[in-house]
Amino acid sequence: MPANLGELEQLVLLAIARLGDDAYGVTVRKEIASRAKRSLSLGSVYTTLTRLDAKGFVASHLGEPTPERGGRRKKHFVITAAGRRALQRSMLAIRTMARGIDASWETP
Amino acid sequence: MNERQIAPPALAVWILSHLLPHAERDNYLGDLEEIFRNEICPSRGVKAARRWYWLELLRAPITIGDRAPSEQLVPPIRGDGPVTNTLNDLRFAVRLLARRPGFTTLAVLTLALGIGATTAIFSAVYPIVVEPLPYPHADRVLMIYEREKKNETSFVGFTTFADFVRDSKSFEALAAMGQGSATLTGGDQPALLESQRVSPTYFDVLGVHAALGRSFRAEDDIRNTPRVTILSNALWRSRFGGDSAIVGKPIVLDANQYIVIGVMPPTFENVLAPGAQLWTPLRYEVSLPWACRSCRHLRMVGRLKPDVSAAQATREMETIFQRITKDHLTDYSAIGVAMPMLQDDLTKDAKPVLYALLGAVLLVLLIACANVTNLLLARAAQRSGEFTIRAALGAERGRVVRQLLTESLLLAAIGGTVGILVAVAGVKALVALSPAGLPRLAAISVNGPVLLFALAIVTLVGVAFGLVPAIHATRADLHEGIKQGSRRTAGSSRVTRGALVISEVALAIVLLVGSGLLLRSSSRVFAVNNGFEASNLLTMQIQAGGKLSNDTLVRRFYEQVSDAVKSVPGVESMGLTNQLPMSGDYDGQGVHIQNHPSPNPADDPSPFRYSVSPGYIEAMHIKLVRGRGFTAQDKAGAPGVAIINESFAKKYWPAGEDPIGQRVSANDPVKGPWLEIVGIVGDVKQLSPSNSKSDGIYMPETQWGYANNQMSLVVRAKGDAAALAPAIRRAIWAIDKDQPIVRVATAESLIAKSEAQRRFALVLFEAFAFVALALAAAGIYGVLAGTVTERLREIGVRSALGASAGDILGMIVKQGLGLAALGAVLGLIAAFGLSHVLTSLLFGVSPLDPATYVGVTCLLGLVAFGACLVPALRAARVDPMETLRAE
Numbered sequence: 004m005p006a007n008l009g010e011l012e013q014l015v016l017l018a019i020a021r022l023g024d025d026a027y028g029v030t031v032r033k034e035i036a037s038r039a040k041r042s043l044s045l046g047s048v049y050t051t052l053t054r055l056d057a058k059g060f061v062a063s064h065l066g067e068p069t070p071e072r073g074g075r076r077k078k079h080f081v082i083t084a085a086g087r088r089a090l091q092r093s094m095l096a097i098r099t100m101a102r103g104i105d106a107s108w109e110t111p
Numbered sequence: 112m113n114e115r116q117i118a119p120p121a122l123a124v125w126i127l128s129h130l131l132p133h134a135e136r137d138n139y140l141g142d143l144e145e146i147f148r149n150e151i152c153p154s155r156g157v158k159a160a161r162r163w164y165w166l167e168l169l170r171a172p173i174t175i176g177d178r179a180p181s182e183q184l185v186p187p188i189r190g191d192g193p194v195t196n197t198l199n200d201l202r203f204a205v206r207l208l209a210r211r212p213g214f215t216t217l218a219v220l221t222l223a224l225g226i227g228a229t230t231a232i233f234s235a236v237y238p239i240v241v242e243p244l245p246y247p248h249a250d251r252v253l254m255i256y257e258r259e260k261k262n263e264t265s266f267v268g269f270t271t272f273a274d275f276v277r278d279s280k281s282f283e284a285l286a287a288m289g290q291g292s293a294t295l296t297g298g299d300q301p302a303l304l305e306s307q308r309v310s311p312t313y314f315d316v317l318g319v320h321a322a323l324g325r326s327f328r329a330e331d332d333i334r335n336t337p338r339v340t341i342l343s344n345a346l347w348r349s350r351f352g353g354d355s356a357i358v359g360k361p362i363v364l365d366a367n368q369y370i371v372i373g374v375m376p377p378t379f380e381n382v383l384a385p386g387a388q389l390w391t392p393l394r395y396e397v398s399l400p401w402a403c404r405s406c407r408h409l410r411m412v413g414r415l416k417p418d419v420s421a422a423q424a425t426r427e428m429e430t431i432f433q434r435i436t437k438d439h440l441t442d443y444s445a446i447g448v449a450m451p452m453l454q455d456d457l458t459k460d461a462k463p464v465l466y467a468l469l470g471a472v473l474l475v476l477l478i479a480c481a482n483v484t485n486l487l488l489a490r491a492a493q494r495s496g497e498f499t500i501r502a503a504l505g506a507e508r509g510r511v512v513r514q515l516l517t518e519s520l521l522l523a524a525i526g527g528t529v530g531i532l533v534a535v536a537g538v539k540a541l542v543a544l545s546p547a548g549l550p551r552l553a554a555i556s557v558n559g560p561v562l563l564f565a566l567a568i569v570t571l572v573g574v575a576f577g578l579v580p581a582i583h584a585t586r587a588d589l590h591e592g593i594k595q596g597s598r599r600t601a602g603s604s605r606v607t608r609g610a611l612v613i614s615e616v617a618l619a620i621v622l623l624v625g626s627g628l629l630l631r632s633s634s635r636v637f638a639v640n641n642g643f644e645a646s647n648l649l650t651m652q653i654q655a656g657g658k659l660s661n662d663t664l665v666r667r668f669y670e671q672v673s674d675a676v677k678s679v680p681g682v683e684s685m686g687l688t689n690q691l692p693m694s695g696d697y698d699g700q701g702v703h704i705q706n707h708p709s710p711n712p713a714d715d716p717s718p719f720r721y722s723v724s725p726g727y728i729e730a731m732h733i734k735l736v737r738g739r740g741f742t743a744q745d746k747a748g749a750p751g752v753a754i755i756n757e758s759f760a761k762k763y764w765p766a767g768e769d770p771i772g773q774r775v776s777a778n779d780p781v782k783g784p785w786l787e788i789v790g791i792v793g794d795v796k797q798l799s800p801s802n803s804k805s806d807g808i809y810m811p812e813t814q815w816g817y818a819n820n821q822m823s824l825v826v827r828a829k830g831d832a833a834a835l836a837p838a839i840r841r842a843i844w845a846i847d848k849d850q851p852i853v854r855v856a857t858a859e860s861l862i863a864k865s866e867a868q869r870r871f872a873l874v875l876f877e878a879f880a881f882v883a884l885a886l887a888a889a890g891i892y893g894v895l896a897g898t899v900t901e902r903l904r905e906i907g908v909r910s911a912l913g914a915s916a917g918d919i920l921g922m923i924v925k926q927g928l929g930l931a932a933l934g935a936v937l938g939l940i941a942a943f944g945l946s947h948v949l950t951s952l953l954f955g956v957s958p959l960d961p962a963t964y965v966g967v968t969c970l971l972g973l974v975a976f977g978a979c980l981v982p983a984l985r986a987a988r989v990d991p992m993e994t995l996r997a998e
Contacts, residue, residue: 027138028139028142029142029145029146029149030523032142032146033150040993042166044166044168044170045139045142045143045146045167045170045171046167046171046172047170049135049139049171049172050172053172068141069141071144071145071148071149072141072142072144072145073140073141073144075137075139075140075141075144076137076138076141077138077140078135078138079141082720
């Protein structure tokens with residue numbers, strides 16, 4: 004059974020999609036904060052990323068260390084094909100459900 | 112901004128780097144640091160950012176390592192990492208404790224009592240015994256005394272001090288000091304302040320200096336220069352509103368003007384005179400009459416040079432002192448010097464009490480632990496099924512032990528937390544109860560080191576009482592565990608529990624013996640004949656200073672006071688004395704007997720000197736043995752007279768020789784002036800009922816060389832003495848409203864206070880013994896109740912086979928009393944060995960007092976019997992049919 008996505012999972016996947024090559028903990032958190040106005044702790048971002056990883060929706064690789072991070076490596080995330088499908092399915096479900104109730108629900 | 116300031120909090124980073132799974136550690140910490148530097152710091156500031164970092168620590172996904180398959184080569188096993196394990200154990204332990212609220216409450220309260228009481232006592236022990244005094248290199252500060260025969264010590268005269276200062280090379284600074292008091296006027300009311308008169312080097316010796324203004328300098332100590340004073344921080348705040356411009360301003364003390372030159376810091380702890388509110392220079396010179404070598408009323412303290420040891424300094428001072436005494440043979444009775452470290456000297460009286468109390472409270476803690484271990488064992492017995500299943504499913508032995516340890520540590524931690532609340536309350540009670548002589552009272556609190564101690568105790572206790580059930584649980588045979596019903600358990604656990612109860616009883620007996628001995632001493636002390644009648648006797652101290660600037664005025668004031676007090680309704684009689692029994696006053700006077708010249712007058716008797724008004728001896732109801740008391744005719748100018756007491760008479764006049772009519776001198780052994788002994792009175796306890804020092808000599812106040820500027824007033828009331836105080840105060844202030852009246856107390860309360868140290872120990876010992884007894888009883892009860900539950904089937908069979916209810920009752924009671932008896936025997940043996948540590952607190956009772964030992968054994972027997980009875984009755988009521996059917 005293909006797993007459904009929770010709201011946080013959607014937000015995180017969308018953020019990774021937007022960020023492209025530059026998706027790691029810091030940028031994901033920042034993207035969600037600036038666009039969705041949701042201030043998440045890094046902990047919740049990571050919990051979600053870990054869950055997505057376990058479901059096979061994201062993949063990760065380690066980047067280069069930089070001095071502003073105290074010389075520590077980044078862990079970059081990209082969406083897998085399965086992830087993309089799950090996100091599309093979940094977005095479609097939302098849109099379909101909202102369609103036709105009232106114009107204000109579709110485009111807030 | 113420097114690099115360190117904008118870094119994330121190092122401790123939080125450290126914690127995280129240990130909690131995070133290895134695979135996530137680097138990138139997670141990196142992300143946090145990047146957000147910290149690039150987002151939070153610029154927008155909210157470093158402080159807020161550091162706070163944010165700590166909050167992030169709380170939300171960190173410290174179990175994420177378990178569920179990241181892409182990172183792991185080995186398939187994840189739940190509960191594998193050490194952190195996850197501990198968290199799981201903890202979660203399980205919390206659930207378990209929450210499910211058994213009765214058990215948990217009992218265990219937590221028992222532990223809280225034990226840990227709390229121990230922590231409270233330790234908070235008193237710490238600043239007195241462990242912590243160095245709050246001075247730089249406090250171990251270099253030594254007291255310096257003259258050492259008398261019989262290892263007693265005495266203070267030094269100023270001239271001796273001056274010789275030491277001139278000749279010794281071992282000290283950075285030496286200081287002499289005396290007590291004093293001063294009446295501060297200029298505010299709404301005159302205030303009587305305790306002061307300390309010191310050498311200008313005093314603050315150098317302690318190594319603490321004025322926070323505002325300056326400390327004393329050598330020129331402040333020169334007589335007839337403007338007077339100066341240094342204020343304590345408390346006085347500066349309370350009387351002068353913390354005026355920061357106080358330095359240089361004049362204040363009025365005893366009608367003289369003093370310039371304030373400094374204020375001490377708030378942290379300054381003046382252990383040598385804790386009550387002193389201000390300091391003035393000593394201003395002695397060797398030419399002054401009260402600076403003589405035999406005028407031993409100054410305490411001496413010194414700070415060693417860094418490269419000189421206490422032993423070297425003592426050798427040097429000893430040499431100097433031997434030279435001085437050889438040159439001034441008749442001025443010294445001392446045979447050497449004694450130079451203890453200030454801290455040791457200060458705490459030598461309190462130490463035995465504190466050690467005894469610490470010992471007692473540790474016994475209570477041990478009993479509490481034994482009790483909780485018992486509870487845990489009983490529960491472990493019920494849980495043996497659970498452990499068996501765990502083991503059968505593949506749990507290693509260590510894993511089960513860890514689970515049990517987590518539970519006991521959690522229990523100990525909760526108990527410790529509640530215990531700290533108990534300790535805070537306990538410290539308050541302790542300080543309120545503490546005897547006057549307890550040093551460093553202000554430093555007694557639940558502070559960092561004390562909390563660390565509590566933490567150590569909690570850990571120790573948690574591991575100690577967790578290990579016993581853990582070992583039992585894991586030793587159990589798998590087969591046995593599964594075969595047996597949860598009601599029956601391995602015999603080894605029962606043996607352990609029996610042993611625990613035996614040790615509880617033994618420990619309780621030790622405490623009971625201690626408090627029994629103290630109780631009997633206390634009743635002995637208060638049965639002592641003090642030599643005067645304390646009931647219906649009111650005492651207070653009156654001051655004559657300020658504008659009463661000469662002896663004539665002072666003495667007229669005393670006369671007026673006497674007349675006024677006599678006419679207050681309800682007053683039967685009254686008198687005045689320069690030193691009041693049981694009040695802490697101590698004034699000895701060298702006395703020479705005309706017909707008994709001695710080779711060294713410094714060795715002559717030194718009785719308590721009472722300068723009294725006519726009527727004092729009568730008002731106190733002191734027994735007149737022979738001769739006469741003082742009358743109004745024994746005044747200045749009349750022939751000098753004196754009255755001595757029985758012990759003085761007996762010690763210095765051989766049997767058959769009558770002291771009455773003989774002459775003594777308080778001044779010169781050859782020239783007099785001479786006082787004729789006109790009467791002999793009964794001995795009066797001056798220091799405390801248990802202190803046997805009691806030689807005394809009485810002289811009319813008006814015949815003494817100078818007027819005392821403070822006298823104690825004793826008033827014999829017709830009825831309730833305390834109720835007279837307001838009327839008497841009004842009568843005195845009607846004469847002169849500027850003279851302070853202090854130390855208002857009934858004689859009975861003075862006597863109680865003079866025994867405060869023993870009472871302090873007694874109250875605490877009684878409390879500890881009571882707790883110990885209650886815990887031991889609970890222990891006996893718990894074990895028997897457990898036995899009855901476990902043996903229900905056996906009991907059922909027995910009664911089915913014809914055992915009567917009485918037989919069953921007897922069987923259970925016998926088991927309980929057997930444990931108690933064994934414990935009692937061991938306890939009595941231990942008490943025999945240990946009770947001598949209380950010797951310094953006992954009075955009129957031997958540490959091996961048989962009545963005490965028999966009494967506490969009976970008491971314990973009674974309590975133990977009561978504790979046995981409840982489970983025994985339950986056993987006796989067992990219905991054989993029901994239990995057998997249940998099987």
